[in-house]
Amino acid sequence: MVAADNLRRIDSKTEFDLSIYLKQRKQLCEEALEKSIPVVYPEKIYEAMRYSLLAGGKRLRPILCLATCEMTGGNIEMAIPTACALEMIHTMSLIHDDLPAMDNDDYRRGKLTNHKVYGEDVAILAGDALLTYAFEYIASQTKNVAADRVLRVITHLGRAVGAAGLVGGQIVDLESEGKLDVSIDTLNFIHNHKTAALLEACVVCGAILADASSVDLQRLSRYAQNIGLAFQIVDDILDITATQEELGKTAGKDIAAQKVTYPSIWGLEESRLKAQKLIQEACEELESYGEKANPLIGIANYITARKH
Amino acid sequence: MVAADNLRRIDSKTEFDLSIYLKQRKQLCEEALEKSIPVVYPEKIYEAMRYSLLAGGKRLRPILCLATCEMTGGNIEMAIPTACALEMIHTMSLIHDDLPAMDNDDYRRGKLTNHKVYGEDVAILAGDALLTYAFEYIASQTKNVAADRVLRVITHLGRAVGAAGLVGGQIVDLESEGKLDVSIDTLNFIHNHKTAALLEACVVCGAILADASSVDLQRLSRYAQNIGLAFQIVDDILDITATQEELGKTAGKDIAAQKVTYPSIWGLEESRLKAQKLIQEACEELESYGEKANPLIGIANYITARKH
Numbered sequence: 130m131v132a133a134d135n136l137r138r139i140d141s142k143t144e145f146d147l148s149i150y151l152k153q154r155k156q157l158c159e160e161a162l163e164k165s166i167p168v169v170y171p172e173k174i175y176e177a178m179r180y181s182l183l184a185g186g187k188r189l190r191p192i193l194c195l196a197t198c199e200m201t202g203g204n205i206e207m208a209i210p211t212a213c214a215l216e217m218i219h220t221m222s223l224i225h226d227d228l229p230a231m232d233n234d235d236y237r238r239g240k241l242t243n244h245k246v247y248g249e250d251v252a253i254l255a256g257d258a259l260l261t262y263a264f265e266y267i268a269s270q271t272k273n274v275a276a277d278r279v280l281r282v283i284t285h286l287g288r289a290v291g292a293a294g295l296v297g298g299q300i301v302d303l304e305s306e307g308k309l310d311v312s313i314d315t316l317n318f319i320h321n322h323k324t325a326a327l328l329e330a331c332v333v334c335g336a337i338l339a340d341a342s343s344v345d346l347q348r349l350s351r352y353a354q355n356i357g358l359a360f361q362i363v364d365d366i367l368d369i370t371a372t373q374e375e376l377g378k379t380a381g382k383d384i385a386a387q388k389v390t391y392p393s394i395w396g397l398e399e400s401r402l403k404a405q406k407l408i409q410e411a412c413e414e415l416e417s418y419g420e421k422a423n424p425l426i427g428i429a430n431y432i433t434a435r436k437h
Numbered sequence: 438m439v440a441a442d443n444l445r446r447i448d449s450k451t452e453f454d455l456s457i458y459l460k461q462r463k464q465l466c467e468e469a470l471e472k473s474i475p476v477v478y479p480e481k482i483y484e485a486m487r488y489s490l491l492a493g494g495k496r497l498r499p500i501l502c503l504a505t506c507e508m509t510g511g512n513i514e515m516a517i518p519t520a521c522a523l524e525m526i527h528t529m530s531l532i533h534d535d536l537p538a539m540d541n542d543d544y545r546r547g548k549l550t551n552h553k554v555y556g557e558d559v560a561i562l563a564g565d566a567l568l569t570y571a572f573e574y575i576a577s578q579t580k581n582v583a584a585d586r587v588l589r590v591i592t593h594l595g596r597a598v599g600a601a602g603l604v605g606g607q608i609v610d611l612e613s614e615g616k617l618d619v620s621i622d623t624l625n626f627i628h629n630h631k632t633a634a635l636l637e638a639c640v641v642c643g644a645i646l647a648d649a650s651s652v653d654l655q656r657l658s659r660y661a662q663n664i665g666l667a668f669q670i671v672d673d674i675l676d677i678t679a680t681q682e683e684l685g686k687t688a689g690k691d692i693a694a695q696k697v698t699y700p701s702i703w704g705l706e707e708s709r710l711k712a713q714k715l716i717q718e719a720c721e722e723l724e725s726y727g728e729k730a731n732p733l734i735g736i737a738n739y740i741t742a743r744k745h
Contacts, residue, residue, distance in 0.1 A: 171609050173608055173612065174600045174604060175600055178600065228538075228561065230536075230556075230561060231558050231561065248538075249538035251611070253536065253539065253561065254608060256565070257568060257598075257599075258599045258605075260565060260568055260569065261568065261598045261599035264591060265592055268592045269588075276588050277584040279588055280577075280584050281576075283573065283591065286573075287572055287576065287577075291565075291566045291569035291573060292482045292483055292486065296566040297566075299562055300562060301479050303558055303559070304479070
């Protein structure tokens with residue numbers, strides 16, 4: 130019986146085509162994002178917001194939110210405003226991260242960074258506006274979800290983005306710059322907050338919208354934290370092994386900045402193994418969902434396999 | 438009867454002591470703000486947030502929110518998380534506004550600006566964290582208010598802060614810099630968005646929390662837009678007439694930057710008259726609330742009388 134079950138799951142996994150799934154979902158997200166910010170007076174700020182928000186990217190965060198909402202019994206309609214908000218927040222963090230006072234990056238997703246096109250002042254404001262709009266968008270656009278659940282989504286997302294999450298991770302990252310004795314605990318803190326917290330929010334907010342149980346939320350939180358850390362390890366590996374063309378951003382920056390990374394501590398091969406182990410453990414959290422977990426399992430595996 | 442009513446109102450106005458009221462309410466806000474952000478690891482970001490949030494100031498925004506909530510039938514407890522959030526957002530806008538890429542100010546409220554103490558990178562992140570925390574704080578801390586009303590508060594506040602509000606005003610302000618032919622319409626747009634929108638949100642959000650009627654919300658919105666514009670006119674006047682010591686920030690900046698201001702268009706005396714007229718019209722919106730409007734009337738008059 131167990132063997133038959135396993136076989137059926139393997140079959141269904143074969144049937145599930147991740148690349149078609151991702152392509153369709155990405156298209157859905159692009160359309161929703163395109164519609165989310167109309168251009169009105171004063172046009173410059175809306176254009177600056179749209180420049181970075183609509184600059185492509187894999188849209189993994191909104192896709193994760195939609196996938197989790199569906200897996201736990203909700204639907205796309207419920208989750209699409211939160212999915213868009215997650216991408217707005219991710220984009221805002223990239224715009225501010227690229228500023229001269231921060232990482233001072235000229236390219237992002239193969240295009241000039243926001244401040245290179247619009248100036249630093251507008252880029253700071255475009256980030257502020259995207260961050261604000263994300264919360265406004267969830268509060269005003271979410272349909273067919275009880276208001277108290279929407280408030281829980283806003284609370285969870287706020288925690289993932291602010292000083293207790295993404296911003297806290299960036300602060301420790303800045304403090305660690307140029308230091309050669311960064312511990313693995315500090316490195317984990319940085320990435321658990323800078324990268325994993327927002328990915329966790331994508332997944333957990335999708336499940337909150339679908340009114341998932343607290344057991345579900347805990348499972349999904351562990352899944353997301355694992356893929357978040359794996360995502361960062363792979364990012365560090367790609368910074369060493371990929372070309373600028375593949376990345377769409379400056380390659381080899383970590384080495385140039387003498388930054389402590391997972392490969393610099395563990396080496397490339399061990400880093401790859403650790404990432405795979407994290408992904409495997411992430412997928413084990415999803416066993417009880419059966420075939421419905423195919424998208425989340427596929428995305429987890431995609432993270433270690435990606436080339437950019 | 439009308440005469441007697443007027444007399445009673447004048448008496449009660451005499452009895453209402455604005456300076457005691459503002460002092461007590463400021464104390465209340467200081468205590469709530471002090472408690473709102475505990476310092477945990479990574480300490481630097483919380484310290485940077487607290488440095489600017491707890492740097493004094495008149496706390497007019499949170500006081501307006503509390504006063505309006507009470508006037509329209511709510512209580513302080515309902516409104517205190519939103520009141521704190523409004524001050525967090527105001528503080529965040531000052532931190533980002535003072536950055537070298539924006540106004541490049543070294544002093545604010547008589548203290549070094551955030552980036553002068555913590556560096557530009559931390560100041561950008563402290564602003565982001567305060568903005569995020571404001572929405573999280575409203576969503577997680579508001580008690581005894583129906584969830585759908587809390588969502589309306591978040592929506593209204595988001596609109597007041599983002600591209601359709603404060604940020605939009607800042608963008609037009611930046612575009613107008615160095616131009617000598619800025620029209621009165623553009624100047625009004627800037628200040629209706631850069632200053633009045635957040636003051637309007639203070640008042641309207643306080644009323645939403647108290648479940649005020651849409652007629653009340655419209656009246657209060659007009660009151661707040663008027664005092665917001667008056668506030669800016671008085672700010673422009675003070676930039677010319679007050680000393681740096683009185684202002685706690687660099688004085689005479691507008692003239693040095695050849696900035697078009699209300700006094701530069703209307704002259705000082707006409708500007709004073711216009712501010713007074715706006716305040717008078719603002720107070721007329723409050724007639725139906727009787728004595729309960731004393732705090733809002735007092736604050737409106739305080740705006741034109743203030744020296745810093």
